[in-house]
Amino acid sequence: MSPTLCIAKSMRLSCAKTRCPAIVRCLSTGSTSPSEQGSKKLKTLTKEQREYLSSALRVNQAGELAATLIYTAQTPPITNRHPHLRPLMSHMYEQEAAHLRTFNGLIHKHRVRPTALYPLWSVMATGLGWGTAVMGREAAMACTEAVETEIGGHYNAQIRELLEMITTWKQEGYDVGSEVEELVQTLRRIRDEELEHLDHAVEHDAKKAEPHWLLTNVIRAGCRGAIWASERV
């Protein structure tokens, strides 16, 4: 039942008919169906979609913050003992720093509340980076392997969700704006870089860390917990 009908009715009951046309006109401009909007037919984001996008950007910001801090903490102990790893470590750090800048920019642009657990993630990521680095090169690489495995899967899940959004819009006859399409591109690019880090880690003996199964499982569980919390807080 449309509000227009009902309000028009209550108007008719309660007061002079003469004012009705103006009010009905005012009411009917509220809706935005695809046929009414010129060349670009974009659908208003639902509350759920806006909340999903906000929480996705927030958790990505938290994750990339953690990644830069892990590499920052790992680099001195690792490169002191293995100078040949310096270019690799700084390459991975640079990429993480660029990811963080990307999400910081998006958080500001889309006016999303940043993560509230910033200080907590800072302490935990630095601890994780430093702790694995002093355990040795293999442990540090196992840390990267575990983190990037979780993060790669996490970005994939976001990409799937956005592609689903896009498919639904197309099915309903709406256009897809550059905003969401570019976001998918950004996520794909960053996901690929994370998976590169994963490959580098495995190439550099991540699997030789002792005990590999314990280390990677603990870190991956920690990542999942951090993602769970960042999506909410």
Added chain:
Amino acid sequence: MATALPTRTATRCFRTTRPRTCNQHIHSRRAFHSYDHPPPPGPFGATETLILSAAYKHVPEHGFTHRALSLGACDAGLLDISPSALPDGAFSLIRYHLYTQRLALAAKSSHIFQGEDAPVGVGAKVTALTWERLMANREVIHQWQEALAVMAQPSHAPASLKELAMLSDEIWYLAGDTAVDPSWYTKRATLSMIYSSSELFMTNDHSPDYVETNKFLKRRLGEVQSVGGALGAIGQWVGFTASAGINVLRSKGARI
């Protein structure tokens, strides 16, 4: 078409078309601001906007009251029954003021930030915008203590605080602050406190052009910079606002 509807259905429908989720509306506007997609619906329905915008003109004389709502409904061509369609009653009118004046800041900011004496730097812009928003209370300031008493009621406090938070966010955003680190939170919390205490100060300020409020605002903002952050301002704000706010509420008959 409308006349074909049986009366009872129409009345029921009129009530139910506007669900009581005003807090959610306000809340959801914070999440993900899109530049491509059409904006989500505002917190007020079309009829509500019609009544509220008409009633708002009666606020300087009649306050944020049912009387103003009734007069507004009549101006809008609806009879006295219509304000009952506003489930939050007089608070809707207060929220309408908060909401429209917050949105109006964006347009005003482009004027403020132009010209020779335009503020330079984020801090000066925050000061200018906060002052501009305070001046938007000018026409209703003599009714504002009553409004604060309504806003402090437990059922309205969450929505009122949410609006305050969104005003702070708007000011920092318009001022061009891009930080998304923990200072995001302290900046907004501090400005919320400074704004609300300045507003309370303004309700008792009879100086020409509110020069005393202007000094008060600049002192508070200055303290934040000199005392070194939110902590000093929080203590200050709690002290002033708690005592001034309690006095206002007591004078309005609240038993606290």
